[in-house]
Amino acid sequence: MNEQIRHGAGTTVALFVTCLVDLFRPSVGFAAVHLLERAGFRVEVPEAQTCCGQPAYNSGDSITAAGLAAQVIRTFSEYDYVVAPSGSCAATIIAHYPDLLRHDPALQAAARDLADRTWELMRFLAEVADLEARDTTFEGSVAYHDSCSGLRELGIREQPRKLLSGVHGLRLHEMEDRDVCCGFGGTFCVKYPEISERMVDDKLDAIRDTGASTLLSGDLGCLLNMAGRMHRRGMQVRAYHVAEVLAGMSDEPAIGEGRKR
Amino acid sequence: MRSDAHEFKTRARDALRDPQLREALGRARDGFVGKRQKSIDRFPDFDALRERGRRIKNHTLAHLDVYLERFERQVVAAGGTVHWALDEDQARQTVVSICRQAGACRVTKAKTMVGEEVGINAAIEAAGMEAIETDLGEYIIQLAKEPPSHIIAPAVHKTRQQISDLFRDHHHGGDAARALREVPELVDEARAVLRQKFLSADVGITGANFLVAETGSIVLVTNEGNADLTHTLPRVHIAIAGIEKLVPDLDDATDLLRLLGRSATGQDLSAYTTLVTGPRRSDDPDGPEQFHVVLLDNGRSRMLGNRFRDMLRCIRCGACMNHCPVYAAVGGHAYGWVYPGPMGSVLTPLFVGLERTRDLPNACTLNGRCLSVCPVKIPLPDLLRELRGEQNAQRLTPATTRYGLRLWGMFARRPRLYHGVARALVGLLGLLGRRRGRFRRLPLAGAWTSVRDLPAPQGQTFQSAWRAYQRRNER
CATH class of the missing domain: 3.40.50.11810 (Rossmann fold)
Known part of the structure; x- marks a missing residue:
């Protein structure tokens, strides 16, 4: 398959399932896996993921949010790409984690690194995977x-x-x-x-x-x-x-x- | 002005049940949004201009002391006087004492939101003088004894019929024998009534859209010309403005004017743009004998030093509220103070205090449409989130929410426990909702199901389904 040649068969994408998909509609998660595999990627689903912390972050509880952000950063530290079937959760990681963790320079650097590797599913499929x-x-x-x-x-x-x-x-x-x-x-x-x-x-x-x-x-x-x-x-x-x-x-x-x- | 922001929930509920308000708000929203978009489509690079506006305001705020002093020097050089007001009280006292010294009986006013902020009208009337609003919208709500519901269009919540009824009650001794159906008929009648007031006023009070440090000028923008009659005809002109209205020079004022007209009403430039520099000079055909500028702090200098400084860039165009779906649903009065919508939800807690404004930062979906249209790129959603953080830190957030979130956080940081409990709960709900696919009512989900069904979970968590799928594939 030409996609596999383009991306290299070994490129691994970690799926950030999001808590709503995990709880309410796993078929969305399987659809995401299917599309990513069709585009030639190997998909992994780290078990240590739960929630990105957005509910706490948007409610002004930045301590709880920062704790969850640190967990997400650790869980996804090893992957080339992290893809989420949600603009909202992906934006929390990409646009808000670095500011949320501004009081801890080391963690903030790790947050920036994760933000650079994180994609919302549609954008990833259209711009990286050329699906x-x-x-x-x-x-x-x-x-x-x-x-x-x-x-x-x-x-x-x-x-x-x-x-x-x-x-x-x-x-x-x-x-x-x-x-x-x-x-x-x-x-x-x-x-x-x-x-x-x-x-x-x-x-x-x-x-x-x-x-x-x-x-x-x-x-x-x-x-x-x-x-x-x-x-x-x-x-x-x-x-x-x-x-x-x-x-x-x-x-x-x-x-x-x-x-x- | 007294704040009723603590009543947000009741006021919002009443507003949602008011069909006339819905009609008025729907028409206004479509007008404002469409006109702004058209004017920006005609402009070559509006985003570059927004960025320039942001920089002008940031630069001014970074050197505010320098520009304020320069402005004062230039006002004095032009023959005017600058008064510094630390808070609402000082502003009211200053204005009232200038009016008294002028021996005033009647005071005309052009629309000023800072005037509303400090409650100028009540102070003038308490001192035994008459205060008359001359902006058509402000005049309408003055007759109706209501506060403004929008910073650009104060009477936007009124339908034409309601305005017609008001005019019938208040003009010509309640004489009912005239048409008053069409907009020109209403405008003509208000104009005839106001003309007499303009000619007999002793003091004219205006706001200021910008204060120009270079020249000591104030910039006034209207579509009715009422500000010009307000400041040229009486003997004394008082302009009242917040200290954040300053810009370094006329070039900067021009850039911001191009942003203001398009963002506010979709006009390249408002119908009347006036620069006022000092009182009447000996060779001027008209103008006031005295020119006073009252500069109001009222909490603004405190904002210079904290995380809300970006809010001081605001040029009061109203685009954020015109594009806010919450404002479109509940209207401006629900917010309970001078400034409604997204900019008001940031300003009101900062000016009035977090305690009595608990709903304002929360009654927002953080959808960001306000930021996308803000002419000076104020990060309104971030500032609202920041206020939620302050509320949380001061324990003003309901205890159930605070402890609930912390409990959820502890739970979500133990993935194995989390996945186990999630699997059990989702399994149960999936089973209960399997046939119908949704719940009309569910314990602990009453707020959700009060207005919508809750779609049932499919029955397995993704995590458990995925592990099972992988085990099957390995075999």
């Missing part, structure tokens, strides 16, 4: 939600769209106000549920107006929020992580859908 999803099929119209951390902290916008453009049968419909938050915001959505409700409703109206039958995004947090609200409203739109569609794994029940039997 094309030519042999995947998905019949249907989709709307794509840009998650805020990925969009603004990591510049992820065209990469997933480019990858999706290779999928046979897939028609992408852009929504209005596509750079506006869906109202998830981590702990925000449970601290201020009514404000979050208004925000997610505005987002769902924009999705509905595209006429798309499937919603895709690169972050499970946003997807759990939007899918949960769509089910509450009785909206007939199915939600998947973009990696699941790219990996041809959309036969799995959509987020919030039950097993047939």
